[in-house]
Amino acid sequence: MSIDKKSLQKDSHRFCVAPMMGWTDRHERYFLRLISNRVRLYTEMITPQAILFGDRKRLLDFNFEENPIALQLGGSEVLQMTECARIAEDWGYDEVNINVGCPSDRVQNGYFGACLMKEPELVAKCLEAMDRVVKLPITVKCRIGVDDQVPEEALPDFMEKVANAGCEVFIIHARKAFLKGLSPTQNREVPPLNYALVEEMKERWPKLKIILNGGIETLEHARQHLSKLDGVMLGRTAYKIPWILSIVDNLIFGEPEKCMTRKDVIEMMVNYAATQKSLGVPIKSITRHMLGLFHAEPGAKTWRKFLAEEARSLDAEAEIIRHAYFAVCEAASLKTQGEAA
Ligand SMILES: Cc1cc2nc3c(=O)[nH]c(=O)nc-3n(C[C@H](O)[C@H](O)[C@H](O)COP(=O)(O)O)c2cc1C
Structure with a gap:
């Protein structure tokens, strides 16, 4: 076909x-x-077993506003991965990404994630089979190597085999993972970053899309990497300092500047939270992601404390988000008055 x-x-x-x-x-x-509007979003890693045998709707449903959005799969069983790619396409996802970077014990026991850096043929087989049945791009998020692999050899070997199977986009977390002896958190911190190797891969295969991940903490750094590579992927910084994304559409994608404020976002989140609450979602499940909205701004601590405390109760209403904003304004104006006095 x-x-x-x-x-x-x-x-x-x-x-x-x-x-x-x-x-x-x-x-x-x-x-x-x-x-x-423009950043590309990824789901949490989901296993094919969970999708095939679990609560598929709960796992895969997303708000249509989220597009472009990629589903990340953690698996290596060809038939299951292929079936999930098909399901992802029907569900409206824009991409399926294969996780070849997670080092956790649970993931290793299931034989997927970072340990697949040692199994490029298996990743290639999955990718080829998935690619055959869907129109969606199938991409890979990998490390530069694991354990005693030599990244300068392991990464190009892995990429060559997987690219030959049809992969055009590689997201590379530019550090090794150690499968024994380091926790997942340490595996995001301890092994040194090697951006130069990722840049070499781009020079070697200019037609592949190479996206750099790992340790990018400012938009200035992101822009520097973008002068050599096709894309950047930010994890912890985007989560902890979400407002950093507010200038990405303009700065990175060249779109006209938006005059959106945090208050605008808060108002939209109040509406969203009210709808979700009516569907049975606790407000805390939403507000817990918003704690960093005022990062390094006056009133940041008040915002975090107010949201964390007020959202704790199952009876909490969406309005508390607006009230938290009022508390921030008050704290910030008290601070300004104090400084002016
Ligand atoms: C809490 C947490 C959960 C993560 N879960 C996943 C995951 O499900 N799939 C994945 O590929 N990487 C996962 N990662 C790794 C990130 O995608 C990213 O590769 C890593 O944090 C390095 O990027 P950063 O330095 O910009 O945070 C996770 C990271 C964190 C902090």
């Missing part, structure tokens, strides 16, 4: 927010989408 492949826009992956378990759920993604 021949399928017309959806061609990726040139700048489709120019700025991405990383998949993060427990963090990039649909509420977080909705929130981020209000801040930026």
Whole structure:
């Protein structure tokens, strides 16, 4: 069967927010989408077993506003991965991404994630089979190597085999993962970053889209990397300082400047939270993602404290988000008065 492949826009992956378990759920993604129209969003990693045998609707449903959005799969069983790619396409996702970066024990036991850096043929097999049945781009998020692999050899070997199977987009977390001895958190901090190697991969395969991930903390850094690579992916910074995304559409994608304020986003989140609450979602599931909205701004502490405390109760209403904003304004004006006095 021949399928017309959806061609990726040139700048489709120019700025991405990383998949993060427990963090990039649909509420977080909705929130981020209000801040930026253009960043590419990723789901948390989901296993094919969960999709095939679990509560599929709960796992896969998303708000249509979230597009462009990629589903990240953690698996290596060819038939299951293929079936999930098909389901993802029907569900309206824009991309399926294969996780070849997670080092946790649970993931290793299931034989997927970072340990697949040692199994490029298996990743290639999955990718080829998935690519055959859907129009969606199938992409890979990987490390530069694991354990005693030599990244300068392991990464190009991995990429060559997977690219030959049809992968055109590689998101590379530019550090090794150690499968024994380091926790997942340490595996995001301890192994040194090697951006130069990722740049070499771009020089070697100029036609592949190479997206850099790991340790990018400012838009200035992002822009520097973008002068050599096709895209950047930010994880923790985007989560902890979400307002950083508010200038991405203009700065990175060249769109006209928006005059949107945090207050505008808060008002939209009040409406969203009210709708979600009526569907049975606790307000805390939404507000927990908003704690960083005032990062490094006057009133940031008041915002965090107010939201954390007031959202705790199951009876909390969406209005508390607006009240938290009023508390921020008050705290900020008291601070200004204090400074002026
Ligand atoms: C809480 C948390 C959960 C994560 N979950 C995933 C995941 O589900 N899939 C994945 O590929 N990477 C996951 N990661 C790794 C990030 O996607 C990213 O590769 C890593 O944080 C490095 O990028 P950063 O330095 O910009 O944060 C997770 C990271 C964090 C902090």
